[in-house]
Amino acid sequence: MSTTTKSPATRPPAAPPPRRRRSSLASSWSGSDLRPALLFVAPATIGFLVFYVWPAIRGTYYSFTDFKVLSAPNWVGTENYQRLVEDELVWNAFGVTLQYVVINIGAQTVISLGLAVLMHRLTRSMMIRGALLMPYLVANVVVALAWFWMLDYQIGIVNVLLDTVGIDRVAFFGDSAWAIPTIAMINVWRHMGYTALLIFAGLQTIPPHLYEAAALDGSGEVRSFFKITMPLLRPVLAMVLVITVTGSFQIFDTVAVTTAGGPVNATRVVYYYIFELAFSRFEFGYASAISVVLFLVLASVAFAQIKLLRAGESDLS
C-alpha cells in the first residue's frame, strides 16, 4: 500500500505513466488482459502451430501425394489409400500390432491390477512402489537390450535356467511364433509397475469405510474385490486402458533394436513399417497414408473404449 500512495506524491500528478498503470490495473479486474496474455502464450502457441497443427495438415496432404522427400510432391488422389488396401504387408503390420496389443494389454492389466490391489490392501511401503516403478524410468532401448541379452538362445540366463530345469531352449526372438509374445512381455515388464501405480491412485479414491463395513458384514477379501473394488474402479480402469492401449499400438523402440521386423515379417509392426517406408524407401506419401489410417484406428479404438466402459461416469455417488 505504501508504494502506491508514495509514487503519485513524488511525481507530478498529471504525468502519464502512473495513469497508464492505473488504467491497465483496472482493466485486469474488469475484463481483458489481452496484451500480456498474448505475450505469455506466444512461445507455446508458435510451438503448437509449427510442430502440431501445421504437420498434421501437411501429413494429411502428403497422404494424397507421391512425395518422395527428394522431389516435390505431386497430387495423386486416393492412390495411396487404394494401394494400402491391397498391400499385404499393411494387413500383416496391423495384424501383428493387434496381436502385440492384445497380449501386452491383457497381461499387463491383470498383473497391474493385482499389484495395485496388493499395494492397497497389503502395504504402504514407498520402497516397494519405488522399486516396481524402476523399469518404467529406463529407456525402451535399454530395456530391450537387457532382455535381448537375458533371452539369448545360447548363453542368456533365461535359456540357461530353462535348460537346467529340463525344458527345451526357446529362440525367443528368432522363432516367428515367439517373437511378438516375447516383445509384448518385455514391455509388460517395463510398464506393469507404472500401470499398477495409476490403478493404485484410483483405488485410493474408494472410501475405506466401504471395506470396513463389508468386512464387518462378513465379506472376505475376494468378495470385496468383486463387489466393491471392481465396480468403483471402473472409470479409472477405463481411462488407464485408453492410455495404455493407445500407447501400446505405437510399439517401435523394442522392435527396432531387437528383431528389426523379423524373422521374415513376424514383428513388422505398423510403426516400424511406416518407419521403413519413409526412411529406407523414401515413400513419404505412402507412409503418410498409413499413419493417417493408424490415427483413425487409434481414435476409433479410444472412442469405443470410452463408450463401452462408460469412462466418464462413476458409480460412486
Add this chain to the structure above:
Amino acid sequence: MAVLPAAADAVTVRPRRTPRTRISLGRSLAWLFMLGSLLVTLFPFYWMLRTALSNTRALASSSESMLPADFTLGAFERVLGLATTAEAIAQGGSGASVNFWLYLKNSLIVATTTTVGQVFFCAMAAYAFARLTWPGRDQLFFAFITALMIPPIFTTLPNFVLIRDLGLLDTYLGIVLPGLLMTPFSVFFLRQFFLGIPREIEEAAMIDGAGRFRVFLTIILPMSAAPVSTLALLTYITSWNDYFWPLLVGKAESVRVLTVALGIFRSQTPQGSPDWAGLMAATLIAALPILVLYAFLGRRIVNSIGFSGIK
C-alpha cells in the same frame, strides 16, 4: 450412520466367522506374489550389472554363474573409449571406436535444453490460461488439449521434412526444437496447479506496481515450485529416453544421444559373438543418470503418478 448398527449386529451374530487361518494363507500368497514381482522387476538390473562387470570371452563358459564372469572393468573402459583396440578385442569387444562420454554429453545437452525450454514456456502459457482473461482463451486451450490425442507418428514425418528443409538435420537444435516450446500435456499439467493459487496474493503484488511478468516470475513460479519441479523431472526423463525422433534427425556421431548410440552399437556387434559385456556396460551408462535422479527424487516421481495420472 445406518451402517454402524448393522455392523455391530454382524459381529455379535457371527463371531465364529473370523477366518484367521484363511486370511493368513491368503496373505502369504499375496506376499508371495508381491515378492515374486519385485524379484522379476529387479533381477534384470542386477543381471545388467553382473554382465557389465564380466569379461565377454568368459561369459559363455560361466553362463549360469550369478557372479561376474572373470571380473573386470574392461567393458566400461571399452565403451567409454578408454581402452586400446587390442585390449578391447582381447576382452571380446569389436574393436570399433565407441565413445559413450560423447553420447552422454549429447544426451545431457538435449534433455536439459528441452526441459528448461519446455517447462518455462509451458508455465508462461499455463499462467495465461489459468489467470488472465482474454477473448479466445478457452478455444485455444481446447485446441491444445485436442492435440493430446494426435499420435506422434502423424506429426513426426512432416516434422522431419520441416527440420530437413530448415537445414537442421544432425544439429542439437533439430533434435530439441519440436519439444522446446510446448507439449500439450505440460501446459495442461501446470494450468491445473496455477488455477489453485489464491488470486489475492497476485492482486496485492500488482497494487504494489509489479507487472504481469514480474508477478509470474517472483510469485507464481516460486509458489508452484513442487509441481513445476515434478514436471521438469518427468520431462527430463521422457526426453532422456526418447529414441524415435533423435534416430530420425540426429544420427551423426557429433550429436548422437545415448539411446540412438545404443541402437547403433547393438547393430554393429558381430552376429556370431556379440560383445555382451560392452553392450550391458553401455546400457547401464544410459540408464544410470536416471536411476541416480530416481534414488534422490523417487518419492516425488512416485507421488506425481498419483495426481498427474497421465504421462
